Amino acid sequence: MxxxxxxxxxxxxxxxxxxxxxxxxxxxxxxxxxxxxxxxxxxxxxxxxxxxxxxxxxxxxxxxxxxxxxxxxxxxxxxxxAGVEDCFLSAMAEAQEAIVAEVMAPPRDAGRPSSSRELLRAALGAYLGLCAREPEYARCILVELPAVGPRALRGRLKGYGLVADVLRGWREHAARKHPEWPPAPEHAFTAAVGAVAELILVHVSAGRADELPALRDPLTEILLRIMDAPLPA
Structure with a gap:
């Protein structure tokens, strides 16, 4: 029992x-x-x-x-x-929601980040850390999911859209303190998600998911440039 x-x-x-x-x-x-x-x-x-x-x-x-x-x-x-596809897509959808929730959550080991840069850095670090702990999930969403079919592709795009929404919200919040910034083009947020995904894919495919947390700072700089958010270091 x-x-x-x-x-x-x-x-x-x-x-x-x-x-x-x-x-x-x-x-x-x-x-x-x-x-x-x-x-x-x-x-x-x-x-x-x-x-x-x-x-x-x-x-x-x-x-x-x-x-x-x-x-x-x-x-x-x-x-x-109904079958493996139904089970797999259900699992991936739930995992994506859990990951977005974790990325959005305040850091556990410190107070809330004091600047927009640190907020982005903390969220990115949370995501990279989770992928390092969950290399199977990272492999499924980046390597296996696209091969499942149209329904899976829609699910992946939905997941990417959730992350793009997080980045868009971050940029809008940061821009309130920087009225000199021009508006960011909509495709910038999709491109930012793609940049993160491709770098994670390279490491996961090579069996080096444990190295992902070390990408936090360089990826932060990449995202700031893609989203045209010139924050000081």
């Missing part, structure tokens, strides 16, 4: 593999409410599909691989998802 599917202090990664030390969910009658069991199943399946796709590639990922990693039944998989 599992009284707490996710133990305190054991927060799951976006890519999750449940080995023999983590028991499966209870079968048949249990003390857990059905809603709790269903949510835990979905969480496990979303984490497992990211891990499976990152390791095997989307084209070679099967339902069997996902349920084995998630330690749930095949029936439970189809109770939630």
């Amino acid at each position: 599992i009284e707490n599917p996710t133990p305190p202090g054991d927060e799951p990664r976006l890519a999750a593999v449940y080995g023999p030390d983590r028991p499966g969910l209870p079968r048949g009658r249990s003390s857990l409410p059905a809603s709790v069991v269903r949510e835990e199943q979905r969480r496990r399946l979303r984490g497992a599909v990211i891990a499976a796709v990152a390791e095997a590639g989307y084209a070679h990922t099967t339902v069997a691989m996902v349920v084995q990693r998630a330690r749930v039944s095949r029936k439970a998989f189809y109770d939630h998802f």
Whole structure:
């Protein structure tokens, strides 16, 4: 019997593999409410599909691989998802929302950044740090997601749009203190997202995701130039 599917202090990664030390969910009658069991199943399946796709590639990922990693039944998989594509796209959409929320959150180890430059630097550092901790997610969104199909491409563009919105909001806020700045063209924010994505892709493809946090300062300078935000160092 599992009284707490996710133990305190054991927060799951976006890519999750449940080995023999983590028991499966209870079968048949249990003390857990059905809603709790269903949510835990979905969480496990979303984490497992990211891990499976990152390791095997989307084209070679099967339902069997996902349920084995998630330690749930095949029936439970189809109770939630129509197939691997549905599961994968659901996982990526949720991950993108979680990442935007983390990037927007105030830094945990210090007070709120005192300047617009430091605010951008902190948000960029949070994103690079998350990708370093979650290389499977980074590989899925940058390498595997575009190959899934039109629905996946729309999902990726939506995710990029969310990040572009964050950058646009940052630039508008910073520009209030600098009325001499000209308006930034709309394509600047899309280009800024692309610059970050390509540099992350280079490192993830080479198996060097752990080096991503070191890009924070050079990427900050690149983004400032792309968005035409000449802030002093």
